[in-house]
Amino acid sequence: MEQRMTQDAPSMPDDREVLETAMEAGHILLENGAEIFRVEETMERIAAHFGVERREFFVLSNGIFTTGDCLPGQKGGQYARVLHIPVRGAQLDRVVAVNQLSREIEAGRYTLAQVRERLEAIRQMPGEPPLMQVLASGVGSACFCGLFGGSAMDCAAAFVAGLLLYIFVLSVSAKHMTKIVGNILGGALVTLVCIICYSLGFGEDINHMIIGSIIPLVPGVPFTNGIRDIADGDYISGAVRLLDAMLVFLCVAIGVGVMFTVYRRLMGGVLL
């Protein structure tokens, strides 16, 4: 460490900028569904590689706290920053990209300015187009409907419900609604579509149809990450993520239940 410091001394970037960059990398990771320890590890790697000697990172599921002592002779002295990161949907290709970047940084392939450029590029990564997402939701719904015992007709109906669900998710609930309301309405929408399909004779077993098409709402990312964070000893973050997952599960179930009840009240008859 000492040796490298003196070697690279002329090109050594300002500690402050290094820590800013590390926070930026951490921000992208956390926002897109990385585990807590991966965020900490990546920030640590970047800071260590660019020679920041005294640094502390504390990462929670929705915030990053960083402090550092800058080297004498550089502007500033203490560095301290808190970054609030609201819980959002995951986009795992960004996690993969930042992970790859951090390996390449360790191999010494980038200057700090280049790292910042790459991070900006990763932030701008477009992700899958909405049409593909809607199609994937439909296909996924149909597959899971079949998996849980639905017939071909059921799968076709689940496909339609899955498509409509994701159109709703992308155009309405993700943009304008809180998670709670969005998921209740999502569950209700799926149930409504399935009831309509079923009443029109499209699909044979309404239960399988609904089970298949609510699967796109299942909070796989917070559930899995929450467990892993708790296993790593990051109890606060893990608990928050599991709470997030439980809440979504519960809301979807409420949505389905409410729509069933409404249907029964309106139709007056026995359901199914």
Add this chain to the structure above:
Amino acid sequence: MITQTLLAAVGTAAFALLFGVPRRYFPFCAVIGGAGWLLYAALVQYAGATPTEATFFATVLVILLSRACAVLERCPVTVFLICGIFPLVPGAGIYWTSYYLVTAQMRLAMSSGFAAMKAAIAIVLGIVFVFEIPNGFFRVLAGKRP
């Protein structure tokens, strides 16, 4: 069962897309999801395992495969794990629980809710235990130097 495995594989790949997994990893996700379901179905059907036990062993398989792929491809395990575990998440159990609750069949609601909870705990245990295995093991498995 073969059809179901294929469905699980395609379904897993579809969810990989929803989660923004890079496209080159879709085949890995599909194989992992399919393998997990195949083991689950085989255990329930031929070995007389309860769904909870089958979920546990299938989760273990999914995570072993995910970690091997992660080492092989040098990318975060999350990418494979989150998608591959999807067929095992008790989505159906949650549906039945709310269905029975709404139709006021409390005993059935209790038992299906409890079953969903047990499946979730089986997944948790599977994840926790397999992540205890040191990474070196998977490097050897993937034919890389530890």
